Amino acid sequence: MSNPQYHHEKPVLYSYFRSSCAWRVRTVLNWKGIDYEIKPVNLVKEEQKAPEYSKLNPLKEVPTLIIDGLVLTQSLAIIEYLEETRPEKPVLPKExxxxxxxxxxxxxxxxxxxxxxxxxxxxxxxxxxxxxxxxxxxxxxxxxxxxxxxxxxxxxxxxxxxxxxxxxxxxxxxxxxxxxxxxxxxxxxxxxxxxxxxxxxxxxxxxxxxxxxxxxxxxxxxxx
Ligand SMILES: N[C@@H](CCC(=O)N[C@@H](CS)C(=O)NCC(=O)O)C(=O)O
CATH class of the missing domain: 1.20.1050.10 (Glutathione S-transferase Yfyf (Class Pi); Chain A, domain 2)
Incomplete structure (x- = not known):
């Protein structure tokens, strides 16, 4: 699971400015006050299909978040991970x-x-x-x-x-x-x-x- 290769100083978000799914993750990171670095993936230029990137995200889509030595994909899975590991400023109600x-x-x-x-x-x-x-x-x-x-x-x-x-x-x-x-x-x-x-x-x-x-x-x- 956790891999030393993916231990960066800050979480790294592979994102495209207009992607609604990457936008969800950007908002949650901001909401929870988590500092992160953006690596753009240009979807119009089909950079999501590049071999390097598709090794991280086999579905060839954004977002991908590198955090805690993990490579996480699927915006909702990423957000649930953030919610579970960084519960301050929750985005899901308790009730x-x-x-x-x-x-x-x-x-x-x-x-x-x-x-x-x-x-x-x-x-x-x-x-x-x-x-x-x-x-x-x-x-x-x-x-x-x-x-x-x-x-x-x-x-x-x-x-x-x-x-x-x-x-x-x-x-x-x-x-x-x-x-x-x-x-x-x-x-x-x-x-x-x-x-x-x-x-x-x-x-x-x-x-x-x-x-x-x-x-x-x-x-x-x-x-x-
Ligand atoms: N269920 C995925 C969907 C991800 C997704 O569809 N991302 C779009 C941008 S919002 C994408 O990268 N599309 C690339 C393509 O269709 O080639 C998630 O929630 O992360």
């Missing part, structure tokens, strides 16, 4: 009912939506179909999530504490905007996402603040 609710929202995004709209799926579908496909599935899930949030949200997705549901929601909203999904039918989702983006841990994890974000995109969005 089992709330925890189940948080996980239900997390899985709606991480298990039901992101996998069908991932880059490799869109490339497989081709340019003709990818926009309509993405809009359809993102709207479908947001419809359900909006209904759930009507029952359980307050300032954030589940009550007034930031949880993993919020951490997954923000990148999903960013992606929906990117694919021009009409968000007007989802006012709770939009309100919560806007509020979360005022928090430092979320701001710092935002794609436009990443070292691998192209400078023209930074300046277009007034990021210095």
């Amino acid at each position: 089992p009912g709330k925890r189940a609710l948080v996980r239900s929202l997390v899985l709606a995004i991480a298990s039901d939506t992101q996998p069908v709209t991932n880059l490799r799926i869109l490339n497989y579908l081709g340019d003709d179909r990818k926009e309509e496909w993405t809009k359809y599935w993102m709207s479908y899930i947001f419809e359900g999530i909006e209904k759930q949030l009507k029952e359980v949200a307050d300032d954030y997705c589940v009550g007034n504490e930031v949880t993993l549901a919020d951490i997954c929601l923000v990148p999903q909203v960013f992606n929906a905007n990117r694919f021009k999904v009409d968000l007007t039918p989802f006012p709770i989702i939009q309100r919560i996402s806007d509020k979360l983006l005022e928090l430092e841990a979320f701001k710092k994890a935002h794609p436009f603040r990443q070292i691998d974000c192209p400078s023209e995109l930074k300046s277009k969005n007034n990021i210095t």
Whole structure:
């Protein structure tokens, strides 16, 4: 398991600025105050398929986190590891009912939506179909999530504490905007996402603040 080869001074996160899954992990690391180094993997240039990288992550995707001598993959597995080993500033509520609710929202995004709209799926579908496909599935899930949030949200997705549901929601909203999904039918989702983006841990994890974000995109969005 733990390998001296992977004992770095700081955790190393293999990330791509626009990856929603890497973004989840960046937010949790920031939220918990864990200092880390980013190693960019350019998905558009297919660096995730390079032999060196795919040795670390055989599924050829980001994120991968090197921490405590371990090579961890899958954003939710990484986040659960961080939660178990660094329990301060938790992202899962203690109460089992709330925890189940948080996980239900997390899985709606991480298990039901992101996998069908991932880059490799869109490339497989081709340019003709990818926009309509993405809009359809993102709207479908947001419809359900909006209904759930009507029952359980307050300032954030589940009550007034930031949880993993919020951490997954923000990148999903960013992606929906990117694919021009009409968000007007989802006012709770939009309100919560806007509020979360005022928090430092979320701001710092935002794609436009990443070292691998192209400078023209930074300046277009007034990021210095
Ligand atoms: N279930 C994985 C999904 C990881 C994933 O799909 N990552 C995307 C970026 S968000 C990726 O690297 N895609 C590369 C590709 O599709 O070739 C996780 O949660 O970490």
